[in-house]
Amino acid sequence: MIVALGSKNPIKYKATVLSFQQFFPNEEIIVKAVAVKSGVSDMPTSMEETIQGATNRAYRAKQQIKEADFGVGIEGGLFYVNSFWYLQAWIVIVSNKRPYKTAAATFALPVPQQIIDPIMKEHVELEVVVKKMFFIEDIGEKIGFFGLATKEAVTRLDAFCHAFSAALYPFYNENFQRFF
Numbered sequence: 001m002i003v004a005l006g007s008k009n010p011i012k013y014k015a016t017v018l019s020f021q022q023f024f025p026n027e028e029i030i031v032k033a034v035a036v037k038s039g040v041s042d043m044p045t046s047m048e049e050t051i052q053g054a055t056n057r058a059y060r061a062k063q064q065i066k067e068a069d070f071g072v073g074i075e076g077g078l079f080y081v082n083s084f085w086y087l088q089a090w091i092v093i094v095s096n097k098r099p100y101k102t103a104a105a106t107f108a109l110p111v112p113q114q115i116i117d118p119i120m121k122e123h124v125e126l127e128v129v130v131k132k133m134f135f136i137e138d139i140g141e142k143i144g145f146f147g148l149a150t151k152e153a154v155t156r157l158d159a160f161c162h163a164f165s166a167a168l169y170p171f172y173n174e175n176f177q178r179f180f
Contacts, residue, residue, distance in 0.1 A: 001027040004065035006036040006057030006073045010141050011156050016072055018157075019164030023172045032068065036060035038075055043125045047088070050077030051103060054092040058101075062094055070095050070171075074160065076140075078111065078119070078126075085116045087126065087145055089160065091167045099180030104166030106159040109149055 001024060005016050013033050020029045037060070038053035053075035062071025076089040086108035094101045111126075118129050127140045130148065139148060144156025170180040 001029055001070070002065065002068045003029065003031045003070045003072055004061035004068035005031055005033045006038075006061035006071065008033050008035050009074075011144065012074045012160065015074075015157055015160035015164060019161055019168060020070075022161075023165075023168045032065045034061050034064045036064065038073075040075070040077075041123075043119055043123075044075065044077030045079070045120075046077070047079040047090075050075050050079070050088065051090045051092065053077065054090040054103065055094075055101075058092040058094045076126075078116070079108070085111045085113070087111050089163065091160065091163045093167050093171070095171065098177065099170045102167045102170050102180070104163045106146070106163045107154075109146055111145075 003016060003020055005013060013031060016031050017029060036057050039056040040049045040053035044050040044053055054073040057073025057075060058071040061073065062068050071094040073092045074089060076087065078085050078087055088108040089106045090103060092101065092103045115129050118124065119126060126145055130136055130139050130145060134148065139145065143152055146159045147155035170176055
């Protein structure tokens with residue numbers, strides 16, 4: 001089984017490999033990571049924009065890797081609801097067979113206003129602000145903001161793997177395949 005991943009990020013790659021191996025244990029899993037544009041802002045600020053970025057990445061990766069059985073896009077972003085900003089990542093999986101497209105999200109993590117303000121004013125990614133405030137380089141390739149905020153109780157890898165469970169179940173759980 002060939003999976004085209006629309007990112008070269010090592011945590012996204014590892015989450016994709018681990019998740020496909022878990023849910024398709026009898027298949028040889030080959031994940032091909034390709035750099036693609038999300039087509040959205042560097043730090044999406046709505047759920048819709050984040051989902052669109054993940055969708056674009058999934059389709060663009062699958063277009064680049066023609067032999068792929070699946071295309072995967074993972075996009076993190078912010079959204080605002082009930083006076084709070086939250087960080088959440090979305091995973092979109094596209095395929096040539098039913099269900100053709102699925103999507104699922106990580107849990108939503110509240111982000112303090114002191115971190116949001118520079119993101120909005122300077123139009124930078126969360127990673128840039130984390131580097132300035134916490135002196136952590138490349139957090140998106142390590143534990144992620146999820147790991148920083150939860151003291152590694154849930155890392156970025158953990159969050160992605162949980163979201164993959166929800167995004168992949170229509171493909172591997174025969175009890176639900178007829179519904180998609």
